[in-house]
Amino acid sequence: MSLDSISHRALSVIPGGVNSGQRRVPGLEQLVITATRGATFTDSRGDTYTDYHAAFGPPLLGHNDPDVDAAVAEAAAHIDLMGVGVTQAEVELAEDLAALIPSVEKVLLTSTGSEATFHALRVSRAATGRRLVVKFQGCYHGWHDSVSMNVISAPERVGRVDPISTGILPEVLDATLVLPFNDSGAVRRAFAEHGADIAAVIVEPVQHNVGCVLPVDGFLQVLRDETTRAGAVLIFDEVITGFRHALGGWQSICGVTPDLTTVGKAIANGYPIAAIGGRADLMDTFSSAPGRPVFFAGTYNGHPAMVAAARACLRKLRNEPVHEHVFALGEQIRSGLEEVFSEAGVPASVAGYGSVFVAYFMDGPAPQTYTDLLRNDAAMFLGYRRALMRHRIFELPLNLKRSHVSYAHTAAHVDELLMASRAALREAIESGGVADIANASTMGGAMR
Numbered sequence: 001m002s003l004d005s006i007s008h009r010a011l012s013v014i015p016g017g018v019n020s021g022q023r024r025v026p027g028l029e030q031l032v033i034t035a036t037r038g039a040t041f042t043d044s045r046g047d048t049y050t051d052y053h054a055a056f057g058p059p060l061l062g063h064n065d066p067d068v069d070a071a072v073a074e075a076a077a078h079i080d081l082m083g084v085g086v087t088q089a090e091v092e093l094a095e096d097l098a099a100l101i102p103s104v105e106k107v108l109l110t111s112t113g114s115e116a117t118f119h120a121l122r123v124s125r126a127a128t129g130r131r132l133v134v135k136f137q138g139c140y141h142g143w144h145d146s147v148s149m150n151v152i153s154a155p156e157r158v159g160r161v162d163p164i165s166t167g168i169l170p171e172v173l174d175a176t177l178v179l180p181f182n183d184s185g186a187v188r189r190a191f192a193e194h195g196a197d198i199a200a201v202i203v204e205p206v207q208h209n210v211g212c213v214l215p216v217d218g219f220l221q222v223l224r225d226e227t228t229r230a231g232a233v234l235i236f237d238e239v240i241t242g243f244r245h246a247l248g249g250w251q252s253i254c255g256v257t258p259d260l261t262t263v264g265k266a267i268a269n270g271y272p273i274a275a276i277g278g279r280a281d282l283m284d285t286f287s288s289a290p291g292r293p294v295f296f297a298g299t300y301n302g303h304p305a306m307v308a309a310a311r312a313c314l315r316k317l318r319n320e321p322v323h324e325h326v327f328a329l330g331e332q333i334r335s336g337l338e339e340v341f342s343e344a345g346v347p348a349s350v351a352g353y354g355s356v357f358v359a360y361f362m363d364g365p366a367p368q369t370y371t372d373l374l375r376n377d378a379a380m381f382l383g384y385r386r387a388l389m390r391h392r393i394f395e396l397p398l399n400l401k402r403s404h405v406s407y408a409h410t411a412a413h414v415d416e417l418l419m420a421s422r423a424a425l426r427e428a429i430e431s432g433g434v435a436d437i438a439n440a441s442t443m444g445g446a447m448r
């Protein structure tokens with residue numbers, strides 16, 4: 001049986017043929033991945049692509065990093081899951097995280113970012129005895145009910161509840177207030193009106209689930225001030241920004257310290273481990289402490305091989321010039337893309353930070369709000385990315401998605417990307433972009 005038929009077999013036993021909603025990408029229904037290596041992946045047709053999707057962000061060191069993989073193999077050879085007690089490596093990882101991330105006094109491990117943000121909201125509600133949480137239009141914090149709304153909303157759904165799933169209790173949807181990112185006035189008004197009921201504000205300090213929207217000066221400080229004044233919990237969801245932008249996360253860059261922080265993705269270069277950490281008084285209310293009331297569990301929490309992956313990854317991030325390398329390449333890509341778009345006469349706003357980049361098909365300065373992003377020409381954005389695939393470059397062809405460089409990318413990859421971009425842009429202009437953007441341009445619209 002040919003590997004191509006795998007995608008057909010997949011359809012009969014896996015809903016939609018893939019194991020995550022965001023892996024069902026229009027135009028890529030036949031895509032079967034057979035190998036990853038460094039800055040590349042290979043598909044079942046034998047085609048190798050330079051990968052800038054990076055599995056939504058984990059492999060900051062590049063795929064199959066030899067040091068991380070060796071640490072996993074070494075751990076797996078002598079210890080696996082026990083489900084009782086603790087290991088020395090878990091303690092050392094927790095000590096590392098507490099030393100690196102300004103807000104983290106104590107820390108608990110989970111397997112995924114969604115679990116970490118779930119627990120962050122639960123402990124916030126428990127600690128404050130309040131009901132409401134605040135999130136921002138364009139932020140994604142995982143798949144659980146309290147935050148499953150208003151990510152990449154269609155224009156007509158901005159400003160009201162826009163669930164990304166059915167099956168959520170209406171009272172849960174009603175307990176989340178969705179505010180515009182970078183709008184300090186809206187935050188102050190929400191606190192003036194609902195402050196006594198707000199348990200937590202959860203925010204991606206840089207909005208990376210819509211590409212790259214940086215916080216404007218003072219915005220994160222307003223979140224800090226308002227939550228402090230109202231006695232609410234401030235949660236920085238650093239599942240993307242953590243370790244990728246700095247070992248101490250965005251909070252170490254912006255100087256605003258939240259009460260709780262969630263991290264994942266780049267912590268272990270692709271192995272499933274994440275964490276929630278923060279103020280000791282909040283963290284000590286989790287039921288891992290005897291008699292404490294906020295239930296916390298997970299069969300795979302602190303899995304030795306995953307902990308080993310995280311420790312090896314953090315060691316490498318600390319000891320090698322990883323950030324220097326990816327930041328330099330990121331800068332070359334962003335300035336190179338600006339040139340490519342301007343030569344072609346195509347309006348573009350090239351945004352990003354460090355290793356992250358995204359070329360929005362719209363004019364004007366870097367976007368600051370979700371409303372700005374509605375000007376992005378999704379048909380061209382998708383058309384360009386699909387054309388890039390013909391040149392063996394992979395940037396995920398879903399609207400607004402960011403791209404990443406890793407330690408395994410080189411200056412030669414950047415040259416190749418810029419050359420391919422020139423050609424892909426011409427092809428996208430000729431074709432007018434993707435005609436059918438349904439299912440690739442928004443994420444939301446689930447009817448209540």
Ligand SMILES: Cc1ncc(COP(=O)(O)O)c(C=O)c1O
Binds near residue numbers: 143209238
């Ligand atoms: C900012 C942010 N928070 C949380 C999550 C959820 O993490 P996971 O997919 O590991 O559950 C994601 C995933 O993309 C994310 O981008």
